[in-house]
Amino acid sequence: MTAEKNQTQVERRQPLFRDLTAEDPEPEATEISSLCMNCGENGMTRLLLTKIPHYKEVVLMSFSCEHCGCRNNEIQNAGKTLDKGIKATLLVSGAHDLNRQVVKSDFTGVRIPKLDFEIPSQSQKGEVTTVEGIIDRAIAALEQDQPVRRIQDAEGAAKIDLFVAKMRALKLLDEPFTIIFEDISGNCYVENPNAPALDPNCSVTHFKRTKEQDHLLGIYPENEDAALLKPIKEGEYSLEDIQGEVLTFPTNCPNCNNPCETNMKMTNIPHFKEVVIMATTCETCGNRTNEVKSGSGIEPYGLRIEVQVKGTEDFSRDVLKSETCSIMIPELELDGGCAALGGRFTTVEGVIQATKEQIISSSALIGDSSDKDAVDRMNSFIGRLDSVLSGNTAVTLILDDPAGNSYVQSLVDDGPDERLKITRYERNYEQNEELGLNDMKVENYE
Structure with a gap:
């Protein structure tokens, strides 16, 4: 009886952060009575813990006041801070770019160099929006105090009206403009409408945070140097x-x-x-x-491995993919980037299967708001991956690791493997910057 009761309790346990699916029609939302900042009466805030596909765990907050009708929606990060910050540079050249979905955290700063305009990080709450939504919200914030400003500072109000006109002109797309998203927590995402193909209009780079930025995120690393240098005593590992x-x-x-x-x-x-x-x-x-x-640091040279996948024996090759290694399949125009799959020890078949699963999970962002072409393109690509996994399509799997810490098994004991090509290369400045090598001092410590 006790075993049955424990089994029932285990079956009823639900994850704290769950996907929003049709199988879960009544997600666990928490309602809290809270003060309305607009009228001073009590309104209602609803909290929902969920996950955004291809992103992370978040808390969705929705406030509504039945007295004055005020409404407000916010999103707060509930997951862990990533190891590096992220910078996404998007060239907005068409209406499809204005409609791109953007996930911003509390630490996402936004810049439009053309207008010398910047929204500092922590000046706005995190949200799920679009590029056009960011511009509209900035315009609304600039116009908020204009009636009073026109009375107190007519000249300043006129300058702001002129700037707002320039902001509105951006949405007319008379000429392309660049918008830059920079997030020290690494929790910013810009939709790729061409997924899983490369995004020609958006470039994403990662950067190492400074000590001040770590402190801003509440990260204070422990001083473990003394413990690491301490000699091993008897009874210790x-x-x-x-x-x-x-x-x-x-x-x-x-x-x-x-x-x-x-x-x-x-x-x-x-x-x-x-x-x-x-x-x-x-x-x-x-x-x-x-x-x-x-477990042995960064190699002196980068490593590029090309594997021709033509049969079941190639699927069985052992693969070590490090966290700095990117995945490419030229025949499918697939470039997974270094963040794809993370570091893992698997097989060639496991890499392709995991890539397919990640694409399927990320395609959840292509919902009812996306056009039919995007959905058809994603389904077609998954079908092509299935053809590769079934052995009907031969492809070339490329692993490019600037740190040189990846490995693919050779099927030939003596002599070269004709289906396996390994190339070592000198890293460029950007790759060294990504690995944190440009600022690393290894000589003249005194």
């Missing part, structure tokens, strides 16, 4: 002990954010190098993830 042990530490599930445990082990891949494998299993939602990180 040595490096050899760690390599032979599976270490366990508490964490949060990347899918539902419930507490769970991650297992970590250091191991050596034959003919390659030492890596750290981390596996997480969540008992609440059943999600399983594995991640691989290099």
Whole structure:
């Protein structure tokens, strides 16, 4: 009886952050009575914990006041801060660019260089909007105090009216303009209407935060240098002990954010190098993830690996993809970028299958508001991936890793593998900047 009761409790447990689906028609929303800042009466705020596909966990907040009709919607980040900041530069050249969906966090700054206009980070709350919506909200904020300003400062009000006219002219698209989104938390997303193909109008780069930016996010790294340099005493773990042990530490599930445990082990891949494998299993939602990180630093040269996938034997090749490695399939015009899939130890088939699953999950952003062509293009691309996985279409899988920490198994013991091409290259300045090498001092410490 007790076992049945425990089983029922496990079945009833739900993730804290759930997808909005038809199978979950009544999501758990919390209602809180709160003060209306417009009329001073009490209104109602509804909170919903959910996940935005291809983004992360968020808290949606909707306020409404039945007394004055005031309404307000906000979005707050509820997930973890990413390791690096993100900068997205979008060239707005058509109506489709104005209609792009944008996910902004509280730390997203927006700039329009053409007008020398900037919305500083933390000046607006996070939201899910469009490029046109950002411009409209900026115009509304500039016009908010204009009636009073025209009385007190007519000259200043006239300048603002002139600037607002320039903002409105942007939406007419008489000529293209650039809008830049920069987020130190890394939690900003600009829709790619050509997904899964490359976005010709938007370039995305990642950058390392400064100490001041870390402090702004509330990140204060612990001073562990002394502990790392401390000699190993009797009874403590040595490096050899760690390599032979599976270490366990508490964490949060990347899918539902419930507490769970991650297992970590250091191991050596034959003919390659030492890596750290981390596996997480969540008992609440059943999600399983594995991640691989290099255990021996950054190589002197970047690495580009090309694998011709022509049969089942190529699907079985072992693949180590580091977190800095990007995935490309030229025949499908696919470029996954370094953020795709993260670091993992799998096979060629596993890489392609995981890419398909990620594209399907990200295509949830293509909803009722998207045109039919975008939906048809996505379905067609997934069909082409299925053809590759079934062995009916031969493709070339390219792994490009500036850090040089990726690996693909050769099927030939002696001599070159005709279907495997490995090229090492000198990194450029941008790649070194992405890896944080340009500012790294390795000589003359004194």
